[in-house]
Amino acid sequence: xxxxxxxxxxxxxxxxxxxxxxxxxxxxxxxxxxxxxxxxxxxxxxxxxxxxxxxxxxxxxxxxxxxxxxxxxxxxxxxxxxxxxxxxxxxxxxxxxxxxxxxxxxxxxxxxxxxxxxxxxxxxxxxxxxxxxxxxxxxxxxxxxxxxxxxxxxxxxxxxxxxxxxxxxxxxxxxxxxxxxxxxxxxxxxxxxxxxxxxxxxxxxxxxxxxxxxxxxxxxxxxxxxxxxxxxxxxxxxxxxxxxxxxxxxxxxxxxxxxxxxxxxxxxxxxxxxxxxxxxxxxxxxxxxxxxxxxxxxxxxxxxxxxxxxxxxxxxxxxxxxxxxxxxxxxxxxxxxxxxxxxxxxxxxxxxxxxxxxxxxxxxxxxxxxxxxxxxxxxxxxxxxxxxxxxxxxxxxxxxxxxxxxxxxxxxxxxxxxxxxxxxxxxxxxxxxxxxxxxxxxxxxxxxxxxxxxxxxxxxxxxxxxxxxxxxxxxxxxxxxxxxxxxxxxxxxxxxxxxxxxxxxxxxxxxxxxxxxxxxxxxxxxxxxxxxxxxxxxxxxxxxxxxxxxxxxxxxxxxxxxxxxxxxxxxxxxxxxxxxxxxxxxxxxxxxxxxxxxx
Amino acid sequence: xxxxxxxxxxxxxxxxxxxxxxxxxxxxxxxxxxxxxxxxxxxxxxxxxxxxxxxxxxxxxxxxxxxxxxxxxxxxxxxxxxxxxxxxxxxxxxxxxxxxxxxxxxxxxxxxxxxxxx
Numbered sequence: 001x002x003x004x005x006x007x008x009x010x011x012x013x014x015x016x017x018x019x020x021x022x023x024x025x026x027x028x029x030x031x032x033x034x035x036x037x038x039x040x041x042x043x044x045x046x047x048x049x050x051x052x053x054x055x056x057x058x059x060x061x062x063x064x065x066x067x068x069x070x071x072x073x074x075x076x077x078x079x080x081x082x083x084x085x086x087x088x089x090x091x092x093x094x095x096x097x098x099x100x101x102x103x104x105x106x107x108x109x110x111x112x113x114x115x116x117x118x119x120x121x122x123x124x125x126x127x128x129x130x131x132x133x134x135x136x137x138x139x140x141x142x143x144x145x146x147x148x149x150x151x152x153x154x155x156x157x158x159x160x161x162x163x164x165x166x167x168x169x170x171x172x173x174x175x176x177x178x179x180x181x182x183x184x185x186x187x188x189x190x191x192x193x194x195x196x197x198x199x200x201x202x203x204x205x206x207x208x209x210x211x212x213x214x215x216x217x218x219x220x221x222x223x224x225x226x227x228x229x230x231x232x233x234x235x236x237x238x239x240x241x242x243x244x245x246x247x248x249x250x251x252x253x254x255x256x257x258x259x260x261x262x263x264x265x266x267x268x269x270x271x272x273x274x275x276x277x278x279x280x281x282x283x284x285x286x287x288x289x290x291x292x293x294x295x296x297x298x299x300x301x302x303x304x305x306x307x308x309x310x311x312x313x314x315x316x317x318x319x320x321x322x323x324x325x326x327x328x329x330x331x332x333x334x335x336x337x338x339x340x341x342x343x344x345x346x347x348x349x350x351x352x353x354x355x356x357x358x359x360x361x362x363x364x365x366x367x368x369x370x371x372x373x374x375x376x377x378x379x380x381x382x383x384x385x386x387x388x389x390x391x392x393x394x395x396x397x398x399x400x401x402x403x404x405x406x407x408x409x410x411x412x413x414x415x416x417x418x419x420x421x422x423x424x425x426x427x428x429x430x431x432x433x434x435x436x437x438x439x440x441x442x443x444x445x446x447x448x449x450x451x452x453x454x455x456x457x458x459x460x461x462x463x464x465x466x467x468x469x470x471x472x473x474x475x476x477x478x479x480x481x482x483x484x485x486x487x488x489x490x491x492x493x494x495x496x497x498x499x500x501x502x503x504x505x506x507x508x509x510x511x512x513x514x515x516x517x518x519x520x521x522x523x524x525x526x527x528x529x530x531x532x533x534x535x536x537x538x539x540x541x542x543x544x545x546x547x548x549x550x551x552x553x554x555x556x557x558x559x560x561x562x563x564x565x566x567x568x569x570x571x572x573x574x575x576x577x578x579x580x581x582x583x584x585x586x587x588x589x590x591x592x593x594x595x596x597x598x599x
Numbered sequence: 600x601x602x603x604x605x606x607x608x609x610x611x612x613x614x615x616x617x618x619x620x621x622x623x624x625x626x627x628x629x630x631x632x633x634x635x636x637x638x639x640x641x642x643x644x645x646x647x648x649x650x651x652x653x654x655x656x657x658x659x660x661x662x663x664x665x666x667x668x669x670x671x672x673x674x675x676x677x678x679x680x681x682x683x684x685x686x687x688x689x690x691x692x693x694x695x696x697x698x699x700x701x702x703x704x705x706x707x708x709x710x711x712x713x714x715x716x717x
Binding site: 383386387389390391392393394395396397398401402405419422425426509 | 610611
């Protein structure tokens with residue numbers, strides 16, 4: 001089971017790898033950046049939502065606070081009024097003898113000037129036989145006696161407030177009346193009533209309020225008494241409008257209520273906070289259209305969202321921009337690789353900087369250079385091989401033609417023997433060339449055959465030098481040192497002989513006539529080193545590294561295929577040895593062959 | 600018959616060319632590189648025609664032609680380049696060489712080309 005799980009996970013990994021490999025490197029980079037960006041984006045989005053919520057809550061709190069303030073201000077206003085009425089009433093009732101109605105009226109009128117919100121004062125004596133009022137029009141004063149609160153006062157209540165009154169007495173202007181019972185113990189001395197012009201309530205309720213929020217007061221029947229920002233001329237119907245607003249719920253339940261409702265009047269959703277006003281059965285409220293409340297929060301949210309989107313977009317754009325910049329070297333590498341595969345071997349990439357890609361670019365250029373060099377070498381090799389093969393072939397062909405001519409002319413061919421010897425030599429030369437080419441391919445293929453056996457290196461060196469001693473017509477001076485005692489190594493005698501013959505032949509080729517060629521054998525602790533020195537032209541320093549390469553020739557005009565040193569070095573290396581050169585231009589070169597001793 | 604100078608480092612080729620041309624009755628001299636050839640050309644009589652190997656140690660064919668053409672006495676001697684490389688007459692400056700013999704060559708080709716330039 002567990003194994004199965006691992007297997008499926010591996011499978012999943014494989015699938016992931018597969019999908020990733022299908023994407024472009026650009027897409028992968030984008031994905032990587034998105035992995036960081038998306039969580040940040042979501043986090044910011046949540047933060048913005050929270051800010052919106054907090055802003056909404058703050059607005060709600062400020063409305064609620066405003067409702068409480070309205071409540072407090074209005075209640076203290078009403079209480080003040082009650083207290084003043086009490087003082088006034090007591091002042092009237094304690095007079096002995098009792099004041100005449102005229103005097104009371106004057107007294108009340110004087111009091112009117114102190115308060116612009118009060119439209120009129122009325123005094124009613126306990127048996128309702130005397131009604132004194134500051135209202136000019138005396139026709140309807142009997143209406144006062146029909147007020148419900150008069151009954152309440154007679155039933156023992158001291159401080160009362162009427163609901164909205166629309167009465168002939170006040171020319172049908174809406175008012176409210178605040179009344180106080182003046183008593184001495186249980187005995188009622190009179191009732192003092194103040195009529196309040198509700199249109200003047202602005203003077204009382206001008207709270208420190210922004211223009212957005214509405215504050216207001218409703219009487220116990222839910223009729224609108226005061227509301228800022230509403231025309232004083234609104235109809236009674238409009239004042240009586242009943243909707244399912246929090247203020248009405250607060251009236252019914254005698255508790256503070258917050259909530260939203262749809263206002264027919266404003267044709268919009270409104271958030272309202274309502275608080276009952278104590279001792280009155282009224283309610284104070286504050287409200288604001290929901291769209292207004294949200295507008296501030298929304299403005300901030302929109303601003304934050306815009307900033308977020310803008311910065312995210314900018315970030316992604318920069319990613320694309322920088323991505324392209326980063327990927328540009330890869331693209332140019334890709335293009336260069338394609339060009340090279342199509343045969344444009346001189347293609348190089350231009351990547352500046354010191355980063356990994358620049359290093360890769362440099363490595364790529366080196367590789368391209370190497371490929372170009374190898375391709376050039378191959379072409380040169382083919383040309384050289386063709387050229388070198390044609391020389392012996394030309395000789396053989398010429399000899400055949402000569403013999404043919406002799407035969408055609410009926411002449412004897414016995415004098416042609418030296419020519420046949422030449423032909424034989426040329427065939428040997430052809431054979432040697434082919435061996436070199438084949439050896440090179442064996443070496444590059446990694447399977448140069450060796451017949452290993454204990455070999456006396458001194459004998460090998462003597463054998464290598466011998467043919468040159470006989471054939472060298474330029475009279476070089478050959479010096480052999482330390483070649484008296486046998487020195488044994490494990491190796492292929494023929495191959496080693498080839499190596500020394502090649503090195504000596506080179507020494508001869510690059511030496512002036514009569515130059516000294518020294519072959520010195522030196523036995524060390526574990527190795528034997530053979531040095532072959534000449535007094536020739538030497539090798540330029542910048543070419544020392546290349547001379548052991550296949551097909552490399554220091555001087556292109558020289559005869560030879562350019563494989564000798566390459567093959568020699570490979571043979572020595574196969575013998576666990578080393579072949580190297582020290583050279584000074586104009587003075588000569590020394591080639592060293594180091595081989596492990598056999599004991 | 601004519602005097603021919605063969606400049607060729609490969610002894611076999613040199614020998615065969617000499618054999619072919621002597622059979623035709625020409626007087627043939629051989630040298631192994633450009634330097635020896637320039638030395639040889641100081642002597643009189645001058646050859647009527649030069650057969651020149653292109654790739655040689657020391658002074659190669661190209662350098663030899665340049666050097667030879669600077670000398671008034673040698674300026675007008677026709678040169679035939681003998682080469683195993685893929686060279687054509689277009690590879691040479693006008694008047695540098697007058698013919699090319701490609702290795703491996705045909706006996707008659709050598710005889711003909713020499714004859715044409717005499």
